[in-house]
Amino acid sequence: MDVITIERKVLAKNDAIAEENRKLLKGKKIYTVNIVSSPGSGKTSLVEKTIEKIGSKRKISVIEGDVQTDLDAKRVANYNVPVVQIITNGGCHLEAGLVRDALSGLKIEGTELLIIENVGNLVCPAGYDLGEDLKVVVISVTEGDDKPLKYPKMFMNSEVLVINKTDLLPYVNCKMGELKSNALKINPKLEIFETSCTSGSGINEWCNWLESKIQLEK
Amino acid sequence: MHELSLARDIIETVYQNVPKEEVNRVSSVVIKVGTFSGVVTDSLKFSFQAITSGTELEGAELETIEIPFMLKCNDCNKETTNEIGMMLCSDCGSGNTEIISGGELQIVEVKIQEAEEAA
Ligand SMILES: Nc1nc2c(ncn2[C@@H]2O[C@H](COP(=O)(O)OP(=O)(O)OP(=O)(O)O)[C@@H](O)[C@H]2O)c(=O)[nH]1
Ligand SMILES: [Mg+2]
Numbered sequence: 330m331d332v333i334t335i336e337r338k339v340l341a342k343n344d345a346i347a348e349e350n351r352k353l354l355k356g357k358k359i360y361t362v363n364i365v366s367s368p369g370s371g372k373t374s375l376v377e378k379t380i381e382k383i384g385s386k387r388k389i390s391v392i393e394g395d396v397q398t399d400l401d402a403k404r405v406a407n408y409n410v411p412v413v414q415i416i417t418n419g420g421c422h423l424e425a426g427l428v429r430d431a432l433s434g435l436k437i438e439g440t441e442l443l444i445i446e447n448v449g450n451l452v453c454p455a456g457y458d459l460g461e462d463l464k465v466v467v468i469s470v471t472e473g474d475d476k477p478l479k480y481p482k483m484f485m486n487s488e489v490l491v492i493n494k495t496d497l498l499p500y501v502n503c504k505m506g507e508l509k510s511n512a513l514k515i516n517p518k519l520e521i522f523e524t525s526c527t528s529g530s531g532i533n534e535w536c537n538w539l540e541s542k543i544q545l546e547k
Numbered sequence: 548m549h550e551l552s553l554a555r556d557i558i559e560t561v562y563q564n565v566p567k568e569e570v571n572r573v574s575s576v577v578i579k580v581g582t583f584s585g586v587v588t589d590s591l592k593f594s595f596q597a598i599t600s601g602t603e604l605e606g607a608e609l610e611t612i613e614i615p616f617m618l619k620c621n622d623c624n625k626e627t628t629n630e631i632g633m634m635l636c637s638d639c640g641s642g643n644t645e646i647i648s649g650g651e652l653q654i655v656e657v658k659i660q661e662a663e664e665a666a
């Protein structure tokens with residue numbers, strides 16, 4: 330029996346392209362955010378609210394990832410920001426190579442904040458570095474307070490948790506304290522924001538924090 | 548799930564590292580899979596089998612070594628583990644910890660039968 334030793338990460342190719350993306354974006358002083366969540370937690374709504382709040386002061390570009398359709402890119406395009414849609418055709422997550430291709434189709438010169446909305450999926454995007462500075466996981470209160478325990482990897486790998494749809498708290502059986510404590514058990518370093526994209530509550534706090542991060546990039 | 552694309556990456560790496568004339572003698576590909584790698588081992592093995600069937604790699608096995616989740620605490624210096632994947636030290640409760648293992652998804656080695664053995 331011969332043995333050939335390899336010792337290589339399975340995702341080495343993705344990681345290498347992600348590193349190229351990171352270099353390119355850093356070189357242009359662009360702060361990049363990768364937003365992940367289950368389908369429908371409010372990623373696109375958060376992107377819209379963020380553009381409404383700081384889009385006039387900060388130049389924002391957006392990459393939308395979906396399994397099918399360019400509906401999300403169309404929503405974002407209404408705000409007159411550069412946006413590119415990636416359609417994965419069944420793929421359950423974005424990969425660094427797809428983002429690299431998307432970047433070549435986007436006029437990113439002058440961009441200060443690049444938002445990448447990942448495919449709605451709380452499992453698969455966790456392992457794929459895209460070259461971002463920050464991974465944000467969004468969860469809506471309608472999904473229940475046990476989600477951090479059920480999908481730990483996503484919470485381990487994210488720096489920020491946005492708890493969205495807080496306007497629906499009175500109608501659902503989700504305890505905010507429990508949700509937060511479960512999330513902090515998995516990742517005690519999580520920065521947590523509570524938002525409602527419907528009422529606008531908490532959007533200021535999120536945007537102020539984000540702006541301070543963009544500022545640091547300069 | 549993306550196990551299919553991971554299996555493709557693994558197979559590509561095998562082809563890159565094994566001399567052409569030895570590919571049909573690969574008996575197993577060994578990979579490390581962390582408890583919180585996010586990968587379903589059975590589904591990865593199934594994908595590997597499906598893609599290699601009918602190719603030179605047909606019959607090669609995907610061997611997995613499970614790597615446990617381990618944390619190192621920066622406060623009490625202990626190494627601990629837990630079932631749920633929490634990043635809190637099980638000993639002192641501190642959140643000032645680092646993951647030292649459990650996220651792996653790594654190709655370790657490829658085992659190849661001798662030419663005579665295979666004949
Ligand atoms: N009540 C309430 N509804 C919300 C809130 N945020 C988003 N929604 C609604 O939830 C639905 C899904 O929102 P999206 O922003 O499309 O969610 P998404 O995460 O981008 O969805 P995918 O891209 O399909 O995964 C829409 O009908 C939104 O109007 C919120 O804070 N409160
Ligand atoms: Mg969306």
Ligand SMILES: [Zn+2]
Nearest residue numbers: 620623636639
């Ligand atoms: Zn400790």
